[in-house]
Each structure stands twice: as structure tokens, then as C-alpha cells.
Amino acid sequence: MTPAELSRAVLDAVCRAVDAGELDVAPPERVTLTEPGPGGCGDFATNVALRLARPAGRPPLRVADILRARLLDADGVRDVVVTGPGFLNISLRARDDLLTGLVREIRARGTEYGYGDALAGQTVVLRVPYEVRAEVVADAVARIIATQGGRAEIEHGEPVTLRPVPAPEDPASLGPDAARWALLHPAPHDRPRITADHLVQREINPLFRIRYAHARVRALLRNAGDLGFSAEPGELASEAHFDSAAGASHSAPGASAAPPHPLQPPLLDHPRILRAAATQHAPDRLARHLLTVADALLPLLPEVLPVGEEKPGAAHRARLALAEAAGAVLAGGLSLLGIDAPEHL
Structure with missing residues (x-):
């Protein structure tokens, strides 16, 4: 269900x-x-x-x-x-049934998974100062509001209703994607950092981890096609890798004995995060949520394809479907932030 x-x-x-x-x-x-x-x-x-x-x-x-x-x-x-x-x-x-149904739902809705009607028919006026961070935040908020059925109008005037702490310097030198991330990822009351750290292609860079996880999913889908199999939601094999990873996540009292896969909680939470980001005008919540999804996805990726003489089986197809679903959430979220989700990285 x-x-x-x-x-x-x-x-x-x-x-x-x-x-x-x-x-x-x-x-x-x-x-x-x-x-x-x-x-x-x-x-x-x-x-x-x-x-x-x-x-x-x-x-x-x-x-x-x-x-x-x-x-x-x-x-x-x-x-x-x-x-x-x-x-x-x-x-x-059964948690396996829950995860399988969730993967089916995300794959059916694609990057629009989590869209709702919390703001249906509403027009939200965002008044912002003439400042680069405020402009970028307002643009992202307008995109996110649209996911909940609302419409945003961005104006410049008093009283200002959206005033994040200004950027200390012009972020244009970072390029459009890194610049937007530098301005959107911090909470509105935090001072954004405009440094070259946002361009580092290593795991210490949160934006890189998100985009890398998405690009790896796209590569896995291409590689699976070359091997003659495709994604199909189903039960994940019970392996030590998943068991140890799942131990880091919480299992609610009264639930089935097997803990959920680490990706299950953040994927389930995505609609709530989108709704909260829209109603609270907080794109930083979506940015941090995408990092949570990516960090839960990365340990799964080495287990998706068969190794050596191993033949593709139902578990490989199920893992690929789960990875594809998580990749759709990452792509959709980055798009709402105005950031590109590359197929290759």
C-alpha cells in the first residue's frame, strides 16, 4: 500500500x-x-x-x-x-509491499512525485528586495508553490515578505548551478558561503553528491539495458550490505521485524517536504532533503548490477527500480531549485 x-x-x-x-x-x-x-x-x-x-x-x-x-x-x-x-x-x-508500492508510485509519477493540492487555487505574493539571493530564493519558491497547485507573484516593494540574509558577494563566478546551490542550501537566516568549495568534484561537496548519485542512476539504467534487463519493482534480496545499512535507520515500534531500506523513509517523506517547502517558503528544506536521499541512495548503487558471471535476477531488477525512483526524486528536486541534473558527470 x-x-x-x-x-x-x-x-x-x-x-x-x-x-x-x-x-x-x-x-x-x-x-x-x-x-x-x-x-x-x-x-x-x-x-x-x-x-x-x-x-x-x-x-x-x-x-x-x-x-x-x-x-x-x-x-x-x-x-x-x-x-x-x-x-x-x-x-x-509488510514493509516490502510498502516499498514496492512506493517505487511503483514514484516511477508512475516521475519527477512530479510529491506534487499535491495544499495551495490549490491560491495566489501567493512574494515581495523581495533587489538582491541576488532574495531573487533566487523567490524564483525557487515560486516553482515549489506550483507543485502544490498554487501560483506565486514576485514583486519588489514594501512590505518585504521574503528577505533571506544577503549574499556577501556576487556568486556569478561559481556558475549558475553552484551559485544557486550556494544561495538556496543554507537556511534563510544563515549567511551563504560563496567559495570554490561548491565546485569541488568530491564527496565533501553536497551538490556534487546529489548530482553524482543521479548521474550514476542514469548510467546504471544504460548499463542494465546493455545487459538485457530493465527495472521492475519487487522484493529486495536480504543481504548483509542492506541489513547493516538499514540498521542506521529507525524502525517504528509495532512494525514488522525487518527494518526498512534506508531509502524508504526519505522517499516516503518527499511529499511532506515539498508541501512544507511550499507553504513555509523554504527551498532550503528541499535542498537538504535531496542530500538525505542521495546519501541513502549511494550505498545501493554498487549492488544494482550483477557481478562477474552472475545473471540478472529479480533482485537486480528491484534494486534498479528503487534506484530509478530515487533518481527521479533527485532530478525533480534539482529542477525545482533551478539546478541541472546531468545524465553524465
Whole structure:
């Protein structure tokens, strides 16, 4: 079950409760899923019961209990636990199924994975000073706002609504891609560094790691084609390499025993990051998220292609599909920042 499918399942549970007369409330247009917070458990959490409690005239815990009973019947849902004032914590039946569904969803949507309607129909006015960093940030924010169905208008005038700390010097000497990264990666209250470090083609350079990971994915897809196989979502083989890497990531309480692949959390989180970057006018959040995806992707890449006399199998196709999905997230994110995602590097 993908996050989009689970979101629809939660919305369906609300609608069924309304139809059965258990809740007297208008169902929401959308249901937001997040990672479980402190004290939570499972794979996803939602605050839909708290949102519906007041219009329904019911205590949040009672609304949560009603929705929990409905959700337990949904395909792919293993358990639902109510925590805190009324959060629904949802555990899915199998993490491999979750990862496979997620890869399918990303490959179907491509670089538009994570686009939503959080700002549908809204026009956001961005007033910026005449300063290079503010101009670049506003351009990126406008692109990101469009991913959530909104439209941005960039103006120069008072009151200024977008004023990141100015660049200490002209970044043009870095070239367009490195210059944009130097201005967008730091938080708006941090002073950007305009140095040649942004041009270094080594792992100490965050932008290089992101672009290198994307270029490696494109190369792997070409190499796989030469070997006569293509990407196909499926189960990843249980290997020591993945087990040790996965140990660095967290496994939510109540979830299946096998920890998720390190790429699963950041790929699942991508829609939330895009939504937050759009509503908070914070392209730096997207920039840092892309680095998280790239750093989780790089250890996978040496395991994608068969080695020596090894024949391509289902695990190779599944790893290639996972790498392709992560590469699409990197390419889409870089494009929103106005940075090129090269096929060769």
C-alpha cells in the first residue's frame, strides 16, 4: 500500500462512518499522513480524528475509536493504535509491499512525485528586495508553490515578505548551478558561503553528491539495458550490505521485524517536504532533503548490477527500480531549485 492509497483508505473510513451515522460531519477533501511522532508507533500517523472532533461534536478519542474500527478492515492495514489526544498510528502489513508500492508510485509519477493540492487555487505574493539571493530564493519558491497547485507573484516593494540574509558577494563566478546551490542550501537566516568549495568534484561537496548519485542512476539504467534487463519493482534480496545499512535507520515500534531500506523513509517523506517547502517558503528544506536521499541512495548503487558471471535476477531488477525512483526524486528536486541534473558527470 502506497501513502496515497493509505490516505484514500483513511478518507474512505471517514466516509463510511458518516454514511453509517456514526459521525455527523462533512468529510475532509484530503487526509495528511506523517511519520509517527514521539510516543507514536507504526508506519504512518494522522491527526484526522482531531480535525473532525469539533465539527462532529465528539471527543477526539471517540472519533479516533470510530475511525480505528473502520480502518482495521482496510486491505494492507495490519494494526491501528490510538495515541495521545487522538492520533491514529497505522501499521501496514509488510514493509516490502510498502516499498514496492512506493517505487511503483514514484516511477508512475516521475519527477512530479510529491506534487499535491495544499495551495490549490491560491495566489501567493512574494515581495523581495533587489538582491541576488532574495531573487533566487523567490524564483525557487515560486516553482515549489506550483507543485502544490498554487501560483506565486514576485514583486519588489514594501512590505518585504521574503528577505533571506544577503549574499556577501556576487556568486556569478561559481556558475549558475553552484551559485544557486550556494544561495538556496543554507537556511534563510544563515549567511551563504560563496567559495570554490561548491565546485569541488568530491564527496565533501553536497551538490556534487546529489548530482553524482543521479548521474550514476542514469548510467546504471544504460548499463542494465546493455545487459538485457530493465527495472521492475519487487522484493529486495536480504543481504548483509542492506541489513547493516538499514540498521542506521529507525524502525517504528509495532512494525514488522525487518527494518526498512534506508531509502524508504526519505522517499516516503518527499511529499511532506515539498508541501512544507511550499507553504513555509523554504527551498532550503528541499535542498537538504535531496542530500538525505542521495546519501541513502549511494550505498545501493554498487549492488544494482550483477557481478562477474552472475545473471540478472529479480533482485537486480528491484534494486534498479528503487534506484530509478530515487533518481527521479533527485532530478525533480534539482529542477525545482533551478539546478541541472546531468545524465553524465
